[in-house]
Amino acid sequence: MIVFKNVKKTYPNGTDALNGVDIKIDDGEFVFITGPSGAGKSTMIRLLTCEDVPSEGKLTVDGTNLKRLSRRQIPKYRRKIGVVFQDFRLIPTLNVYDNVAFAMRVVGRGGREIKERVMAVLGIVGLEHKVSVFPEQLSGGEQQRVALARAIVNSPAIIIADEPTGNVDPEMSIEIMKLLSSINRNGITVVVVTHEQRLVRAFKKREIRLRYGKVEFDTAHDHDHDHKEKSSDKKDHHSDKEDHKKKHSHKEDKEDSEHD
Amino acid sequence: MIDSFIFLVKCAVKSIFKNWLLTLASVTVLTICLVTLGSSILLFDNVNLFIDEVGDESQVVIFLDESLTTEQINGIHQQLFQIQNIKNVSYESKEMALQNYLESMGENASLFSDVTSDVLRNSFIFNIKDLSKFDQTMFEVGKIEGISRIRERREVVDRINDISQVILMLAFWIIAIFIVISILVITNTVKVSVYSRRIEINIMKYVGATDAFIQMPYFIEGIIIGILAGILTLFLTYFTYTNILSPIIYDFGLFTPVSFQSRFIPFALFYIVSGALIGMVGSVYPVKKYLNV
Numbered sequence: 035m036i037v038f039k040n041v042k043k044t045y046p047n048g049t050d051a052l053n054g055v056d057i058k059i060d061d062g063e064f065v066f067i068t069g070p071s072g073a074g075k076s077t078m079i080r081l082l083t084c085e086d087v088p089s090e091g092k093l094t095v096d097g098t099n100l101k102r103l104s105r106r107q108i109p110k111y112r113r114k115i116g117v118v119f120q121d122f123r124l125i126p127t128l129n130v131y132d133n134v135a136f137a138m139r140v141v142g143r144g145g146r147e148i149k150e151r152v153m154a155v156l157g158i159v160g161l162e163h164k165v166s167v168f169p170e171q172l173s174g175g176e177q178q179r180v181a182l183a184r185a186i187v188n189s190p191a192i193i194i195a196d197e198p199t200g201n202v203d204p205e206m207s208i209e210i211m212k213l214l215s216s217i218n219r220n221g222i223t224v225v226v227v228t229h230e231q232r233l234v235r236a237f238k239k240r241e242i243r244l245r246y247g248k249v250e251f252d253t254a255h256d257h258d259h260d261h262k263e264k265s266s267d268k269k270d271h272h273s274d275k276e277d278h279k280k281k282h283s284h285k286e287d288k289e290d291s292e293h294d
Numbered sequence: 295m296i297d298s299f300i301f302l303v304k305c306a307v308k309s310i311f312k313n314w315l316l317t318l319a320s321v322t323v324l325t326i327c328l329v330t331l332g333s334s335i336l337l338f339d340n341v342n343l344f345i346d347e348v349g350d351e352s353q354v355v356i357f358l359d360e361s362l363t364t365e366q367i368n369g370i371h372q373q374l375f376q377i378q379n380i381k382n383v384s385y386e387s388k389e390m391a392l393q394n395y396l397e398s399m400g401e402n403a404s405l406f407s408d409v410t411s412d413v414l415r416n417s418f419i420f421n422i423k424d425l426s427k428f429d430q431t432m433f434e435v436g437k438i439e440g441i442s443r444i445r446e447r448r449e450v451v452d453r454i455n456d457i458s459q460v461i462l463m464l465a466f467w468i469i470a471i472f473i474v475i476s477i478l479v480i481t482n483t484v485k486v487s488v489y490s491r492r493i494e495i496n497i498m499k500y501v502g503a504t505d506a507f508i509q510m511p512y513f514i515e516g517i518i519i520g521i522l523a524g525i526l527t528l529f530l531t532y533f534t535y536t537n538i539l540s541p542i543i544y545d546f547g548l549f550t551p552v553s554f555q556s557r558f559i560p561f562a563l564f565y566i567v568s569g570a571l572i573g574m575v576g577s578v579y580p581v582k583k584y585l586n587v
């Protein structure tokens with residue numbers, strides 16, 4: 035379980051990227067993180083991958099306070115999560131097979147186990163026929179599927195993807211999301227940052243929208259009356275208009291993503 | 295475990311070939327460093343040998359009291375043997391001394407035909423092993439009873455010690471500077487291979503590779519550079535010394551130079567181990583920078 039408790043993040047230059055975020059993500063959930071550019075989505079991901087620590091508040095994953103992890107404990111924690119990036123981050127000098135196997139080798143796994151597991155995950159992402167192809171010979175969608183295979187090869191409990199479809203054409207984006215959602219059906223928690231409202235609507239999963247470093251809304255709480263009563267009048271007001279607003283901000287997001 | 299090790303060595307070898315020009319530069323600079331180091335050692339050994347074999351600066355003669363009995367003289371002999379820094383102890387009775395003296399006079403010996411050995415004294419002659427401990431050793435010798443006079447060449451010994459000191463300091467600084475340069479060049483080489491593999495390092499961090507694991511290929515790279523330089527130095531110094539320098543020294547007829555063959559293995563170990571150490575040190579810093587993801 036991932037728990038953000040009043041998490042704040044101020045960068046050394048004074049930017050308040052996160053401004054008191056409260057989120058609870060259960061094991062096996064599939065969550066979209068959305069919001070305009072600069073809302074703090076990537077910052078949230080960076081905290082989850084332990085690249086950075088909250089300036090204030092508490093972030094726990096399966097009961098572990100990430101702020102308390104020592105340098106030596108971080109690698110062990112990271113083996114529990116699989117990360118996917120917008121820019122794939124495949125190693126250009128290695129073929130598909132080795133790119134995936136690399137993730138197992140560097141955590142000290144051995145020979146036969148690697149072969150079986152790599153072929154299995156390449157099968158899951160539908161690239162078993164491309165094992166000896168190099169990344170530059172693959173389409174964006176295929177590269178992202180390799181990256182996805184690499185993210186799941188060490189059997190993580192959580193998959194974190196920051197704009198995984200950002201560099202992928204629309205049809206392929208749906209394929210990537212389908213893959214993520216089938217990975218999720220196997221009990222893996224999936225957290226996906228995306229700009230594409232189209233995908234969010236198509237997949238009907240929980241959506242957490244950030245704005246100015248705060249949770250603007252969380253679809254999980256739409257059915258959570260306790261939370262609604264606690265929240266301010268303003269929030270109540272805007273959740274009445276939520277549907278309308280969603281459509282509206284969709285346009286904003288499109289523009290934002292073009293800026294990127 | 296073995297799989298990981300093979301993987302790490304492969305990574306290291308790959309980047310050595312990929313940045314072969316820089317590897318070559320590192321090996322060259324480190325070789326120069328090690329050659330300097332090795333030459334200094336050989337130089338010192340030969341200088342010491344020269345002092346031992348040719349010069350009599352280290353020779354000390356102690357003249358004994360006339361009244362001593364044979365037993366007492368034997369006792370002094372025993373005491374001299376007990377002193378660590380002394381070698382080649384020999385006894386010269388006054389008769390022998392006269393004999394030697396007359397021999398050294400050659401044709402003029404007849405002029406001294408009426409001189410008897412009574413004007414001379416019984417003596418012990420020995421050499422000091424380590425001249426830098428000359429004073430301490432002579433202090434111990436001085437404590438022996440029954441000595442009437444000591445002949446030593448303290449000023450010469452002092453001068454030799456001074457010169458040794460200067461050479462030692464000079465060698466120390468030259469070697470220190472070369473070691474620093476070698477480390478910098480290796481650091482730079484490793485930096486380039488770290489830079490060219492920063493994506494890999496980044497991914498390694500994300501999938502949970504330990505810092506030690508990430509560091510390892512570069513560590514191995516540094517060690518390989520060090521070992522290559524060590525081997526190169528061994529052969530370079532061996533061949534130039536045994537085939538060129540040694541014969542020259544020998545031809546001058548000064549003395550028989552220190553043999554390299556007899557200490558080939560210690561030299562080999564010394565070069566390879568110091569090369570590997572310098573390589574290791576040089577490879578640590580550049581990776582550290584990229585580990586902070």
Ligand SMILES: Nc1ncnc2c1ncn2[C@@H]1O[C@H](COP(=O)(O)OP(=O)(O)OP(=O)(O)O)[C@@H](O)[C@H]1O
Pocket residue numbers: 045046047049050051069070071072073074075076077078294
């Ligand atoms: N390393 C950093 N140093 C200083 N400020 C930063 C840093 N990274 C991000 N920021 C700032 O923090 C805020 C949140 O950035 P973040 O990258 O989390 O946004 P985002 O929601 O991922 O945006 P996008 O959709 O454009 O990727 C922004 O104002 C950004 O300029």
Ligand SMILES: [Mg+2]
Pocket residue numbers: 075076077196
């Ligand atoms: Mg971002």
